[in-house]
Amino acid sequence: MVSVDAELIQLAIRQIIDNALKYSNPTTPIKIDARVGEKCVILSVSDQGPGIAEEEQARIFEKFYRSARDRHLITGTGMGLTIAREILRAHGGDVGVRSSPVRGSEFYLSLPVVSQERAV
Numbered sequence: 001m002v003s004v005d006a007e008l009i010q011l012a013i014r015q016i017i018d019n020a021l022k023y024s025n026p027t028t029p030i031k032i033d034a035r036v037g038e039k040c041v042i043l044s045v046s047d048q049g050p051g052i053a054e055e056e057q058a059r060i061f062e063k064f065y066r067s068a069r070d071r072h073l074i075t076g077t078g079m080g081l082t083i084a085r086e087i088l089r090a091h092g093g094d095v096g097v098r099s100s101p102v103r104g105s106e107f108y109l110s111l112p113v114v115s116q117e118r119a120v
Contacts (some may be wrong), residue, residue: 002041002111004091010110012087015080016045016095016107018061023049024104040093044108050099060097061085084109 003051020030028048035042052060063082085095092112 001114002091003114004111008087009091012095012109013043013045014082015084016109019080019107020045020047020049020105023047025049037110040112041109042108042110044106046104046106048104051104052097052099053101054099057097057099061095 004014012089017030017032024030024047031044031046033044033046061081081095087097088111093110095107095109097105097107
């Protein structure tokens with residue numbers, strides 16, 4: 001069990017999925033997975049897009065940051081990932097990315113599980 005504002009978490013998830021859709025070929029699948037860890041629930045969204053260079057991976061969560069490679073090809077403000085990160089952090093979780101220019105990207109969102117004592 002997680003304790004969240006459902007509308008805000010839906011917005012965060014939507015931002016991550018929209019990002020995958022924008023940067024992927026429309027004919028390739030996007031994989032969405034969820035699992036329960038020891039202290040958190042982890043949702044991941046994987047695409048088969050062009051990937052994100054290692055030096056850009058930390059910057060993509062900055063306000064208004066857009067890769068020079070894509071900023072003229074793909075619409076957006078550079079706020080989607082920032083919004084998702086702030087929502088998750090407000091809930092005690094976080095968002096991160098694993099990416100390679102050859103295999104695409106996997107964004108993972110984590111939310112802390114509610115302890116048994118708090119759930120009762």
